[in-house]
Amino acid sequence: QPIQMENPYKEPPKKCVLCGINVDYKNVQLLSQFVSPHTGCIYGRHITGLCNKKQKEITKAIKRAHVFGFMPVMFKNPSFLTDPKICNVKY
Amino acid sequence: MPRYELALILKAMQRSAAINGTKLFPLLFFLRDRLLQTTLCLLWSSGQPETAAVLKRTVEALMERGAVVRNLENLGERSLPYKISKHKERHRRGGYFLIDLEAPPSIVSPMMDHLGRDIDVIRRAFIKHPVSKTEECSGIIPVNYEDKLIAKKK
Numbered sequence: 061q062p063i064q065m066e067n068p069y070k071e072p073p074k075k076c077v078l079c080g081i082n083v084d085y086k087n088v089q090l091l092s093q094f095v096s097p098h099t100g101c102i103y104g105r106h107i108t109g110l111c112n113k114k115q116k117e118i119t120k121a122i123k124r125a126h127v128f129g130f131m132p133v134m135f136k137n138p139s140f141l142t143d144p145k146i147c148n149v150k151y
Numbered sequence: 152m153p154r155y156e157l158a159l160i161l162k163a164m165q166r167s168a169a170i171n172g173t174k175l176f177p178l179l180f181f182l183r184d185r186l187l188q189t190t191l192c193l194l195w196s197s198g199q200p201e202t203a204a205v206l207k208r209t210v211e212a213l214m215e216r217g218a219v220v221r222n223l224e225n226l227g228e229r230s231l232p233y234k235i236s237k238h239k240e241r242h243r244r245g246g247y248f249l250i251d252l253e254a255p256p257s258i259v260s261p262m263m264d265h266l267g268r269d270i271d272v273i274r275r276a277f278i279k280h281p282v283s284k285t286e287e288c289s290g291i292i293p294v295n296y297e298d299k300l301i302a303k304k305k
Binding site for chain 1: 160233235245273278281
């Protein structure tokens with residue numbers, strides 16, 4: 061008779077890119093990776109591919125960095141333009 | 152007392168070539184914190200006594216109102232992300248400083264007032280100290296869309 065057990069071949073839950081990383085308004089480089097280089101607008105969840113919590117944290121941190129004078133608003137800081145691509149953007 | 156973080160952007164000073172270090176050093180030793188002493192000494196020796204003076208009076212004002220300064224970090228002098236007009240001047244460069252402190256919540260608004268009146272402070276911001284808690288991040292839990300659609304509205 062078959063024994064009831066949970067799926068032994070279960071894959072570990074998929075982690076988003078920022079799953080273990082602490083998001084802070086001070087590290088502008090991390091925040092700039094989720095911002096458009098042309099307009100400076102924040103990418104949505106369907107582009108960044110982040111989980112609920114992290115997307116909210118990133119948005120709040122970016123807005124804070126804008127207000128406190130850490131991150132530019134209308135564009136992406138030119139020194140961070142050559143950072144590796146995380147988001148699913150098609151230019 | 153809750154922990155706060157004060158992010159300050161101070162006016163960038165003109166580099167002064169000759170520094171009269173000997174006259175001004177005795178002033179520094181009245182401060183109780185050793186961290187403060189070291190950061191201010193560094194600033195003084197690198198040719199920015201005015202920045203050190205601004206920080207000193209800020210921290211003194213904080214301590215007067217009963218705050219306990221834990222740490223003072225210098226994030227360097229960089230060019231601002233956008234031009235900021237403050238106190239009848241258009242600023243392009245600024246010194247970024249971070250003050251870690253414990254303070255009663257009643258001093259936040261008077262301190263913001265006080266810093267607003269200081270000409271050398273470009274931007275001031277009080278934040279609750281960010282608690283880093285990223286140990287329990289379970290991955291993306293797959294959402295069951297069928298159930299969500301058919302679920303009864305509360």
